[in-house]
Amino acid sequence: MKFVIAPDSFKNCMTAREAAEAIRAGLATVFPEAEYVMVPMADGGEGTVQSLVDATGGSLRHADVLDPLQRSVRATYGVLGSAADAAAAASADATDTAAADPVPAHTAVIEMAAASGIQFVDESTKNPLITTTYGTGQLIRAALDDGARRIIIGIGGSATNDGGAGMAEALGVRFLDADGNPIPRGGGFLNRLVTIDTSGLDPRIAETEILIASDVTNPLVGPKGASAVFGPQKGATPDMVRRLDANLAYYAAIISDQLGLDVAHTPGAGAAGGLGAGLLAFTKSQMRSGVKIVSETVGLAAKSEGADYCFTGEGGIDFQTQYGKTPMGVAQAAHQGNPDIGVIAFAGCVGEGIDQLYGLGIDAVFGIVPGAVTLDRALADGPANLARAAENVARLIALRA
Numbered sequence: 226m227k228f229v230i231a232p233d234s235f236k237n238c239m240t241a242r243e244a245a246e247a248i249r250a251g252l253a254t255v256f257p258e259a260e261y262v263m264v265p266m267a268d269g270g271e272g273t274v275q276s277l278v279d280a281t282g283g284s285l286r287h288a289d290v291l292d293p294l295q296r297s298v299r300a301t302y303g304v305l306g307s308a309a310d311a312a313a314a315a316s317a318d319a320t321d322t323a324a325a326d327p328v329p330a331h332t333a334v335i336e337m338a339a340a341s342g343i344q345f346v347d348e349s350t351k352n353p354l355i356t357t358t359y360g361t362g363q364l365i366r367a368a369l370d371d372g373a374r375r376i377i378i379g380i381g382g383s384a385t386n387d388g389g390a391g392m393a394e395a396l397g398v399r400f401l402d403a404d405g406n407p408i409p410r411g412g413g414f415l416n417r418l419v420t421i422d423t424s425g426l427d428p429r430i431a432e433t434e435i436l437i438a439s440d441v442t443n444p445l446v447g448p449k450g451a452s453a454v455f456g457p458q459k460g461a462t463p464d465m466v467r468r469l470d471a472n473l474a475y476y477a478a479i480i481s482d483q484l485g486l487d488v489a490h491t492p493g494a495g496a497a498g499g500l501g502a503g504l505l506a507f508t509k510s511q512m513r514s515g516v517k518i519v520s521e522t523v524g525l526a527a528k529s530e531g532a533d534y535c536f537t538g539e540g541g542i543d544f545q546t547q548y549g550k551t552p553m554g555v556a557q558a559a560h561q562g563n564p565d566i567g568v569i570a571f572a573g574c575v576g577e578g579i580d581q582l583y584g585l586g587i588d589a590v591f592g593i594v595p596g597a598v599t600l601d602r603a604l605a606d607g608p609a610n611l612a613r614a615a616e617n618v619a620r621l622i623a624l625r626a
């Protein structure tokens with residue numbers, strides 16, 4: 226038997242790697258001799274850096290950057306493993322066969338939230354007029370300093386609404402007012418912008434491929450745009466939403482006039498307060514499905530060749546899972562590598578509409594919580610519950626093996 230184990234993290238409970246270990250522990254009680262291919266996964270959101278570093282034998286790096294309120298913080302990003310690093314990681318853990326495929330050299334992985342996330346503000350400090358993505362640009366710069374010429378950046382979970390202007394400024398772009406002075410950082414001041422000067426943009430950006438893993442497909446502006454949809458959760462009042470939306474529309478018009486690029490309506494441009502738009506305007510980037518970027522980077526399809534079953538999972542699974550969440554992306558990649566593979570998903574919470582997933586590549590979904598318990602209990606027992614659920618599925622598989 227060959228099993229591929231490719232879960233996402235179970236939020237507030239287990240990292241993707243811990244979830245994968247729990248599934249393996251459960252399966253191994255029934256199939257101790259099976260081949261286990263461990264592929265901790267993510268979809269571009271929280272946990273993406275750790276998952277890709279784990280899966281490729283890469284390393285975590287740290288940089289001192291500015292948080293959304295321009296206070297100094299230490300943020301973490303990742304550098305993916307080269308083939309040699311990956312092989313070394315595989316031999317350090319002989320039972321882990323996941324880290325053996327080469328990944329392109331000099332690839333870094335960044336979660337924008339590590340520098341500019343909503344966790345840096347609270348009820349009394351959240352204010353999307355002044356928050357900035359400057360720290361995200363500093364993280365990109367740190368990755369360039371490490372030699373990265375391919376950067377995977379997960380965007381979402383931000384405290385910001387500045388269209389990525391702060392990010393671009395940290396990379397050398399100047400945003401100037403009518404007197405030629407730099408405008409203040411934050412989405413509330415973009416209406417003062419008159420000139421975008423890209424002459425100081427870090428030249429390494431032109432040689433760097435940036436893959437944007439966006440958590441949403443919203444446009445930059447309008448009723449479905451960054452400010453209207455995500456502004457309120459960052460502290461925007463209705464008046465602030467109007468001001469921020471008008472500012473982003475104006476910013477997009479200046480980008481269009483001066484750089485010749487239309488970013489106002491591109492799907493995903495509104496992610497992370499318009500950071501999607503900023504990355505598209507100022508870097509050589511493309512917007513992709515997060516889970517596709519991750520599954521390609523870890524070579525999930527190739528790892529699924531010859532496997533009997535692929536196990537995936539996430540904290541919650543419901544009908545929304547089909548719209549690009551990890552279990553669906555895993556099912557697609559696994560089937561690409563092996564059309565006959567069985568795909569089984571585990572979830573802490575099974576929501577409505579999972580029947581919609583069955584025709585789409587997921588063969589069965591199992592909730593892991595054994596009975597009515599408090600959330601605290603369910604989280605505390607998560608690894609044990611996941612292992613038990615996996616063991617029971619293994620017993621079923623053994624009946625037919």
Ligand SMILES: O=C(O)[C@H](O)CO
Nearest residue numbers: 381382383455496497
């Ligand atoms: O950061 C945000 O604005 C939301 O997560 C959508 O990307």
